[in-house]
Amino acid sequence: MMRGMDERDRQDGAGRTRERILVVCTRYVGDTVLAIPFLRNLRRAHPDAVIDVFAERAAREVLAACPYHDELVPWERSRRGWFASLAGLRTTAAWLRGRGYSRAYLLKRSTSVALLAWLAGIPRRVGFASEVGRVLLTKAVSVPRGRHQVQAYLDQLRAEGVAVDDGRNENWVPAPVAARSAALLAALPADRPRVLLAVRGTDALRFWRFERWARLVEWLVHERGCEIVLCGAPLDAAAHRRLEAAVGPAVAAHVHDFSRAVPLREAGGLVARMDLCIGVDTGLVHLAASFGVPVAVLVGPTDPNQWSPWMTHSAVVRSTRVVRGPLARLRAWLRPHGERHLRWTPGRASMDDIPVADVIGCVAGLLPARRARPADPPPVMRTIDLRDGAFNYAVVSRSAAAVPATKPLAHAH
Secondary structure: OOOOOOHHHHEOOOOOEOOEEEEEOOOOHHHHHOOHHHHHHHHHHOOOOEEEEEEOHHHHHHOOOOOOOOEEEEOOOOOOOHHHHHHHHHHHHHHHHOOOOOEEEEOOOOHHHHHHHHHOOOOEEEEEOOOHHHHHOOEEEOOOOOOOHHHHHHHHHHOOOOOOOOOOOOOOOOHHHHHHHHHHHOOOOOOOOEEEEEOOOOOHHHOOOHHHHHHHHHHHHHHHOOEEEEOOOHHHHHHHHHHHHHHHHHHHOOEEEOOOOOOHHHHHHHHOOOOEEEEEOOHHHHHHHHOOOOEEEEEOOOOHHHHOOOOOOEEEEEOOOOEOOHHHHHHHHHOOOOOOOOOOOOOEOOHHHOOHHHHHHHHHHHOOOOOOOOOOOOOEEEEEEEEOOEEEEEEEOOOHHHOOOOOOOOOOO
């Protein structure tokens, strides 16, 4: 239920009126995770403002521990046809108008979102120029072809004259969630690497064949001594059972499905403890990257220039056979140098063209050989200079229990 706003929400500790900023996110997990650098830079630019994130359920769960917003405002859209959707839009806009937002950043590319912000009477509305609704924006930001999604979000701040940082990854695991995740994983052998598989997503065109996943799992278990971890929505459990059946009981003994035990809100606690994530282009892949977990992503119809794992040790596995539409070919012919800066050729590829050997080759470079895993992360040696020419070495523990709930568990690229 949408919460009202009292006078205390409008004022800071000195009694001054606080600016109110609305950020509209998409409903997808991956897109929302990639918006964290945007939220950090927005908070840095407006430290005293009230920053509310307007998002559907999945996005709210992903941002539950993010410290850069004041409130996660629920957005429950009608699914009963366009007339009900329009009526709901008008009702929601009226409610937003009463909260007194001075500006809105529309990270969701949607004409209906631009209309919502306009109907809400928000004076400054920043969004992307790629939609018909750009006429309803006060600042429409153009996105170059192949621009990574993180940079595209940050471009909205740049267009406002805000200096942004390097867009680094970060994410958070509250202490209770970390404890529950550790308890779940305690049953896994401590000396075997843990590999998270994201075998399904929202788009069937991004799926990879089950028999290929089975061959990859067999290689991971037999050749690299891995424990395979599965996590996702409860609806993914059927796909996970099919994968376990395909590998046979001996290999399936090393496959662990936590889909029903771990809700999306707590998935980060599990993902952060993985040694590697392998998956199709879906939200769990981007969630893993936000924790600095190495990632191998299998890409077909999506553009890896825009959706590749962000700022983590990663590999993109994609067919070399890329299909481009007539308009894309014409654009490339008219501007032959316009795509030189892109790492991957724009276009669509088929997941069926990705052989198991290519995935294994990429994974082998990301996954270390078998090694012993201590119960806690290895200690760090800190050098203390006592005097010239003499040093003392102190062991500094990195146990998860010592990590505060608000401290980001992030790793540089």
